Amino acid sequence: MLKRLAKIIVEYRIAFSLVAMFLLIVSIYGIQQLEFESDLTKQLPQDLPAVKDYLTLKNEFQSGDSALIIVKVNSIEEEGVYDIRDPEVIRSIHELEERLRVHEYVTDTISIADIFIQVLGRLPENEEEVKFVLNTLPPEAVQGFISSDYRTTLVVATLTAGSGAQAVERIYQDIERDINEVNFPKNVEVIQTGTIGIAYRILKMLQSDLNRTMAIAFLFVAALLVYFYKSVVRAMLPLIPLVFGVVMTLGFMGLLGIPIDMVTTVVGAMIVGMGIDYGVHVTNRYYEERKKGMAIEEAAEEAIAETGKALLGAALTTIAGFSALSLSILPSLQRLSGVLIMGLSLAVINAVVITPSLVILHEDIVKKIKGEYEVPEIRAHSGFIANFFHKMGNLIKNHPKTILTVVFILTLVFLYGLTQVTTEVRLEKMIPEGIPEIEAMKDVRYEFGGQDEVDIIVSADDVRDPAIVRDIYRFEQEILADSHYNNVFETNSIADIVVQKYGYIPEDKERIKDIIKESSAPISGDYSMTLIQVKGNFGGTNPENFREIMQYFEEQAKNADFPPGVEIRPAGDLYLTYVLDGLTNQELGRISTYGSIFVVIIVVLLFRRPLVSIAMILPMFLGALWTVGYMGLAGIPFSQTLAGVISMIVGLGVDYGMHLTHRFLEELREGNPHPIISALEGVGPGILIGALTTGGGFLALLSGELTAIHDFGKTLAIGIFASMFAAFTVTPALLQVFYGEKIRGEEK
Template sequence: MVVRTVDPGETIGRFIKNHYVFIIVMAVLLLILAMVSAQKIYMATGIETFVFKDSQIYKDIEYYTENFQATNFLILITTDDVFSPDVLEAMRLLDSQIRVNPKVQNVTGLYTILDRYSSGGIVNSAQAERIISLLPGEATRFLVPGKHHTIMSVLLRGDLEEAEKPAILEDVKSAIRWVPMPAGSSARVTGETAMMLEIQDEMMRSMSIMLASAVIMMIIALWFTFSHSKWRLLPLPIVLVGVIFTGGIMGITGVPLTMVSMAVFPILIGLGVEYAIQFQNRMMEELADGKAPGDAVVATVKNIGPPVAYSVMTCLLGFLSILASPVPMIYDFGLMCMIGVAVCFLSALFLLLSVLVLLSSKAGRIQHKVEQRGVIEKVIERVAETTTRHPVIVIFALVAMIAGYALDPTIGVEIDQSSFAPQDLPSVVLFRSLTNIMDVKTTDMIVQVKAHDVTAPDTVRWMQNFSLYEKSNNPDVLAVSSLNTLMASYNDGVVPDTGPEIQAVLDRIPWEEQRRYIDDYRTTSIITMTINDLPTDQQMSMLRRVERDLSFLSPPAGISATLSGQSRVMLTTLGSLTSDRLQMTLASGLLVLIGLLIVYRGDWVRSVVPVIAVVIVTGLSCIVMIILHMKYTPLSVTLGALTIGIGIDFSILHMERYYEEKAKGFPPLEAMRIATAKIGNAIFSSASTVIAGFGALVMSNFSILSNFGLVTIIDFILALCSAFVIMPPLLVTLDTWWSKVRGVKV
């Protein structure tokens, strides 16, 4: 009895043939559901984009933020004389208007200090200036950075949700518009919190521009590269449906939109259209051969389904290594790329082919133009033929790759989100102006200390020893402040040493001042080290040094001390960007290699050659970044994985056609020449759609996206060149050698 093997492609094709109307209806219903779910997508630019919420690091930083780091808006007052009674009165009126909002905890400014020290009120500027001059500089430097500028601070309640802050910001802006300022004076909201909220709004506008650019560029690419096909623009709306499905999944699963995940949608448009073209092109060929629409779709899925599925598989395997990143925004980017690629593939497979069955059933006989061999094919054929006869070019490429990786450590790293945003954004410009006005040349490094009682003698002694060690051994530490320095200021400069002495001093210190350094339960305290404002790489070295010092001067049993706040975030994120990017690329190449070995059933030549061809590109990418003076960001660290996952497709398609021609009896050199001549334009067209998708990123006004888009386009052009320059000589050389080793006639 003969057992008939069931072909999965044929089975899927028959399902589409028999249920194409049902598939279209279900797609419409799912589209509506996805559009509703996509409304739940929210923007994220906070700590949760750098550290996972379920990690101890996040919990420590969150506790520090809630207890020691106030969330506030700053109001920059610019005037001829900040001590003018008219200006002070305007600030008091502004204060009263802002306090109306119950979500505002406190409002402070120059006027609050002056009102505290002047019982009869401020009569003139000279009186106000005299009062300020008698106070310690530390108490007034922030509020009065100069005679023409003063700062009001709007402290928000600690229990606020992130989603509530934009409304409060609008209320503060409304209060500023309502309160008249004296002639020659102005008031503007600034500060990091306000800046990040405006950046979030700009992110939504930028994403709309990117998506519109992706659609326009894809229309152009399809119009010229897919002109031989009927309904040449159909792949685009089908893929857009897949993109909306992906957005719906983001909404349902709670994946936020960050500066990194913004890049997902243009990328999916480029990749999805590539898959859709493969299916539609084959469907048109089957229809042109005279097959009925139902039979054509079965033949299409059976013949082209497996190669496209393999392409999707290598892409997913390439992206899989991104999920190993400890940085949430990078992990989310990799996850949504993988989900999106799978969804767009399924949309092309089921929805596109169902629509084509429906359209072709009503269109009558389909005429499918055969592409004529043009200039592109001739150039590609000549290049591949030349390099195949001179395989030494592979050696040069490998040397260039090694040089690129050797230079990789010299490429800088950037994680400051304000530097990723448009530098002409009003909030960014104003924040930069505020920094210049404040003349800030330092930054703070936070050490978080936890114990059963942080006011116990053992804890106080350890904090004192650690503070003295850092001040005397670390030249970049300018000052150290903690509960110890606070107690010393109330105890004639002496830090109390015994339990009763400590308690006696604490009894004399107002709780508001203690609260700067200890929490309500006395289980957590912070040490603030003021350091020089160093470049990113030097800051990283400084953080690692302090972390080593914490290990060297480890606190007694029952007490723990770790970096916290922005310092801890920087250490975690920068550490990932500097060490994990090469591991990510290596893991991506290894996963793809394993996948190909499984698909090709252990044929190492077929598996290794395309991997080598695309890994060479990842090394050249390092050189490209150096030439363009670019730094690694949370997005560009994924370049290696993306290049391998997507770029390897070009080499695989070329290689498969080589083996197809070789199976017809052509010798290796001739088989490669014929394969290149036949498939060159198809690969070029496929690459153009992918590049068009990434090209939309270049249109973004966020440098993290535009720079990434530019480098990625160059990488894919290099991957395309590698498929025709590096892969042919490498494949022919290894295939010929291995055939001789096995005793197979070439």
């Protein structure tokens, strides 16, 4: 069947190429529709209780994001200010607040300027007034806004609910413009951070990382192909179909409304890395057949037919590995699964259909220029590389058990690494050190105890009931009493408003109603819900402490002593991140298991030989195991981006063992007395080129700015090289052990 299909592809190659050109034009339009997404809720199932509570915060309480603005004296140059208490600095801060309050999405702002207006009725005119007011305040009130060295202060802007990349970008740029338009004194630096600042920085990095990583991946792959094929033109033959595949993938993402997020931003470099493998195998087999003296069209048909069998199996196993991602309950991994399967399918189709057309066209052009066909000589089939695979084949043929023993010892080392693996999904941890927004956030946590917030939702028939208000106050005091453990420095609720007014919580419900009505308390319109707002340093802790703090809030809410019928539960951005962390851990094992099972089923169905299947499957498991072990040893945590990495490596890693096994069986059928050596000489260079270009494509992700993208690139590259090494050692060694007697019998 493949022989017949190969003839059709070669005969109608021009028609197929025109169809590909049409799809390419449509895809270029689709790329212009691509959107970028940083909203955490879009990475979680919408029916999750934590997501519903998060949306309740936004809808019922207009609880949105916050903009934290650091105002800092960062130098001591002459004619500038040296202290944040300078009246000129306070006037500038007040002007900034006035500008911020004009925006419809800003619900409130607070800063040290507000304190002076409340006490004096105006802004201070000199330093003596500033010091007088600050001396009248409790120390904790001053510490909440001014650093101990009087060089840093904080402006907090509370924002209404807003989502989507465009909203984040507009809000950040509006605030940045307000900051720039205020004439702050010399020596003062103003930096925007908080959830909006960090989300904006991630969006910008997603956009730049997508373009940069794809460009570097293409350049790296092109350089390797030029080296192996000894010609820029010949290197372009498998590369052009790859460009088609990548552009079509991104274009279809735009047309289908699939956004680029923290997970899918790697897709460009991944398709470059994976897709080139198929074109390389077709091209290598074509040049191999041409070197043997086969005619052009016959060589193209042979390349499609023979490599097509292995490519079909490789593509199916890779798709099987990626399809496991679609079983995840995380929408981001479901999207990644669909995109990778689509991209991989397009890469295979373009490699099989477009590559032969280009190869034949190239040969025809060379004939017109030189007057005769030129049998191409490529580095993959000669010199050092050919000699290396010949010697490797001999070594494995003669010492298969020794090779397997060495591999076993290596595996023991990486088994220890498995015990050191952790997870990390907090957005701010995805940004590298040194970025202004992250450094400013560190200042907030160090100088002001942190501005991270967890909201505790209290639901009842009427939360103004004195018994409920009293229990809310007691709940707050219990949390504050544990501040040494939970990093909490402040809580706010309707109970605090009542206590501030009366000095106690009255039994008279009407009195409570009156004071809540007069205030801007966080309470729903029907009085069925209210919030306990808890502030502290939660996001800046290490992953273990972060989980412990969030678990603490869960336990406190679960065991809270409230009247019957009252529900209390944590919510908010950070709690949502904690939920995502737990789901990532859960999904990691499930996806990896399903991915491995799917790949094994495909291999068994394709080859229907237990021993052959073992020789192909074992390297993929070893590649995945070594990769996860490396992650533990290198301190790379599993994130939402890396949750499906094992399934991906399993899907990709089996390809190399499949190509070697397929060629081994082909040589064995033809009566070759040294099938192991011939298999390694025949497909070894193609696997090497494919692994180097695939791994190189993934390593291009190191050029990105986001830490999560770096980790993804390193991990997948290690997985590819580990799978290649396992395929070059374990697969031929096992085949030699399994079929050694038969081969020796045929030699006699």
